[in-house]
Structure formats: structure tokens, C-alpha cells
Amino acid sequence: MRVLQALFFPPEQPGGVSSMVPFMLDRFNKRGWEMELFSLPKRIRNKGNEEIEFETFDWAVYAGHPVVDKYIQTLKDYTWWTKLRIQRSFDLIHAHHPIAALVMRRVFPDTPLIMTVHSSYEKELILNGKIEENGPEHQFLTSVYRELEERSDQLITVSNSFKRYLADYVQEPERIGVIPNGFDEKRFRPVHHENQVPQLISVCRLVPAKGLDTLLQACAELKRRGHKFVLHLIGDGPIRTELEELAVQLDIYEETIFYGYILHPEDFMPFFDVFVLPSRAESFGSVYAEAALCGLAVVGTQVGGITEQIEHGTNGLLVPVDDVTALAGALEKVIGDPMYRYQLSRIALEKALKSYSMTRVVQQLRNVYRSYRKEV
Structure with a gap:
């Protein structure tokens, strides 16, 4: 079973997700799975120019706000990079960032897609004084969760607390899985x-x-x-x-x-x-x-x-x-x-x-991945 792990940040970047996924991938590969990592290099900027549309909301009503415009351009850049670099097919894609998930669904519409939501970008921006709570950027970013629900075959998050947070922005919160992070x-x-x-x-x-x-x-x-x-x-x-x-x-x-x-x-x-x-x-x-x-x-x-x-x-x-x-x-x-x-x-x-052992994460994800084997 060929699985693509789609990150946003390159693996060498600091942070729980970027440092965790390569160790997880190594565990899977040692057990005979065929996995690859993919991410957007930091140097890729303003290369994509394809139009972006969402199925569940009109993002254009939020256009003109810096955070929104940057998000949309990054979606375009990730799309450009994905089409340029990925020349093979996969049986399953596991995305670890909303942008990665939305692009992978767009480029590979027939491939099962799992999305793990690791954090709330909008909450961090509010706490860091970058956007206003309930402002247009906040509304745009929280609308993305409903889009992810629509586009993904399975939503997963990393804590029950965050699952409760997401419940306000999706239609079927009971379908969200919880798999806490693991560490080598x-x-x-x-x-x-x-x-x-x-x-x-x-x-x-x-x-x-x-x-x-x-x-x-x-x-x-x-x-x-x-x-x-x-x-x-x-x-x-x-x-x-x-x-x-x-x-x-x-x-x-x-x-x-x-x-x-x-x-x-x-x-x-x-x-x-x-x-x-x-x-x-x-x-x-x-x-x-x-x-x-x-x-x-x-x-x-x-x-x-x-x-x-x-x-x-x-x-x-x-x-x-x-x-x-x-x-x-x-x-x-x-x-x-x-x-x-x-x-x-x-x-x-x-x-x-x-x-929080990596062994536990691998076991839980293996069960999720295998549930899609019959669909590929």
C-alpha cells in the first residue's frame, strides 16, 4: 500500500508535527509499508496562479485581507509545486495541514484522503494579536474546517479537547477521530x-x-x-x-x-x-x-x-x-x-x-489506513 504523508512545513523545521511524522514514516517503512513525505519548500513563493474555489463557502467575500490573501496564494503555490513534483499515484494520502489536504484532494480527486488537524491556526493568530476574533480572517479560517470535512474521507485530531473545539465548525463532529501525537x-x-x-x-x-x-x-x-x-x-x-x-x-x-x-x-x-x-x-x-x-x-x-x-x-x-x-x-x-x-x-x-509512544500511533493509524484498502 503506497501512502503519501503530506506536510506543510519541511521535515527539518521545528515543531511537533514536522518532527514527529518522519519518525512515524520510518516505523511504517520498516514494517514493509511504502511511504513518502511531501512538503512545500519555504522558498516557493508566488508561483501558482490557478483559480481557487471551495465547495462549502465563497472565499472571495474575505478577499483583500492579508491573512486570507496569503492563505489563498499559498494554496496556489502548493498546487503548483504538487503538480510539478508528484508524478506517481498513491493508494492513500494522509495530510497534516489544511492547505496540504485541500490541494491533494484537488490534484488527486480519486485517492482516499485522511486529514489530521493538529492545531488551530486562527486561535494562535488571535492570541498573537494578528487578527481580530470574529473578524473576516477568523471567519475565513474557521470556514476551512467545514471545507475539510467535505473534502476529506476522514478527519482526525490530536485531543478530545480539540475535537470539541472543531464541533462548532463541522456538520458531523461525531465522525472526527482522535489519535494523540506519538514520539519515538x-x-x-x-x-x-x-x-x-x-x-x-x-x-x-x-x-x-x-x-x-x-x-x-x-x-x-x-x-x-x-x-x-x-x-x-x-x-x-x-x-x-x-x-x-x-x-x-x-x-x-x-x-x-x-x-x-x-x-x-x-x-x-x-x-x-x-x-x-x-x-x-x-x-x-x-x-x-x-x-x-x-x-x-x-x-x-x-x-x-x-x-x-x-x-x-x-x-x-x-x-x-x-x-x-x-x-x-x-x-x-x-x-x-x-x-x-x-x-x-x-x-x-x-x-x-x-x-504517547510512536508504537501506539503506528498501530492506530495502521488500522485507519487498512480500512481504505478495499477502496483503492
Whole structure:
């Protein structure tokens, strides 16, 4: 059975999806499946010129807005690149981005198409101050979900929380499958270590949606309470300078290290003590599972897929979004009690190995793929 895994970002790009799918593909290929990866190179811009039409709504009423116009042009570019590069047929296509799914249905109308919706682009744009809630760009992006439902043979998402979110925008939400992300266990190896000063780490794109301003304020509160720590921030993004300036204003710049983008943070993440990321939204939150697989205690927020990974007080701690005092209290608890921190991390590791292994994902997807064998 020939299967095409259609990404948007190239595999070498940072992020849960782009880093997960190549490992998944490798597992399938080792079991005798024939799979290929496909994505749009970042350098492809303004090459496509075919007209775009949707079956379930008229996108032209939203034309003229930057986000919409860029989305439509990217659809055209992805179409151009797909027709240029793919010269063979496949028995099944599994898309991991709305643009990839819509293009694949357009170019290969008779091939079964599975679409996994990994995140809510519109929610991220709202939180990052790029579009207005309920504005035209928001309406356009949420209308795409209904189009995906119409065009795909199967919709899948990564958490029950995100399935409930999608329910407002599709006609048959009960048909959406849920397959949480999985991770190659061999990439993550907990390392026994003892740090005299607690080491906190966060890995993410530096954008407002990740709540790093809340984290810096909470760390400033920790310092005022007399706690020693080092905060390691791995990632880059448009608000890096703003965050560095905030760290200076809060008098925690000496305690904070800004690394920028690192390709494989899991290589040294196991040497830290606590992973913390106070996100304002997460469909799944792959990095929390990755941190657990590295043997870290995990602190997150009560949103989205994070709450399906972390049971408060059992395998991690959860705090309300934007609650500096609660976050400082949670961090104080885990850095002040090494035994409690160890217990949280041990149970988190056990759950992650059981629930988020790549083996489990491969088994679940294999069943989905085989259900379409009779149709090809």
C-alpha cells in the first residue's frame, strides 16, 4: 500500500508535527509499508496562479485581507509545486495541514484522503494579536474546517479537547477521530543528575500565545521569595527582544538564558529539572509529552490538550492561564521539594511511555489506513 504523508512545513523545521511524522514514516517503512513525505519548500513563493474555489463557502467575500490573501496564494503555490513534483499515484494520502489536504484532494480527486488537524491556526493568530476574533480572517479560517470535512474521507485530531473545539465548525463532529501525537522513545533518554540550583526549561516559539511574559513574571516572584534558579528559554520568534527587555526590567536577566532556535533540544533537556510553559492555547502540546519522556517534572496551564496529558498533582501541575501568582506557587512547590519533583516526573514518564509512544500511533493509524484498502 503506497501512502503519501503530506506536510506543510519541511521535515527539518521545528515543531511537533514536522518532527514527529518522519519518525512515524520510518516505523511504517520498516514494517514493509511504502511511504513518502511531501512538503512545500519555504522558498516557493508566488508561483501558482490557478483559480481557487471551495465547495462549502465563497472565499472571495474575505478577499483583500492579508491573512486570507496569503492563505489563498499559498494554496496556489502548493498546487503548483504538487503538480510539478508528484508524478506517481498513491493508494492513500494522509495530510497534516489544511492547505496540504485541500490541494491533494484537488490534484488527486480519486485517492482516499485522511486529514489530521493538529492545531488551530486562527486561535494562535488571535492570541498573537494578528487578527481580530470574529473578524473576516477568523471567519475565513474557521470556514476551512467545514471545507475539510467535505473534502476529506476522514478527519482526525490530536485531543478530545480539540475535537470539541472543531464541533462548532463541522456538520458531523461525531465522525472526527482522535489519535494523540506519538514520539519515538529512542529520542528521549532520562539522565540521572543532581543540580544544586534548580534548572527550569521552556521550549517554544517566542510568541504571545505561549505566555512567556507570565513565566518571566512568575520567576521574578520566585526571586523575590528568595529562591535560586536558572531559566533556560529555547526557541526564537518575533517577541524575543521584548522578552529580553522584560527580563531586564524584572531583574531576572542574569537568571535567564535565551538560546534561540535549537534543532534537537531533547539532546540536553534531560539534564534540567522542571519543564514549564504557561501556554494560552494548545491543541495537544507535544512539547509537554517530550519533556515528560525526558524525565522532567512538568508545569502547564489548564487549556486544551495539556489537561489531557497532565493530571494535576499526579504527573505534573496545572495553573490557570495568565495567573502569575499560581504559576509562581507551582514552581516554588516543585523546586523546593526535590522528592515531590521526582515523584511527579516518574509518573509523568510512565504515562508518556504508555500513552504517547510512536508504537501506539503506528498501530492506530495502521488500522485507519487498512480500512481504505478495499477502496483503492
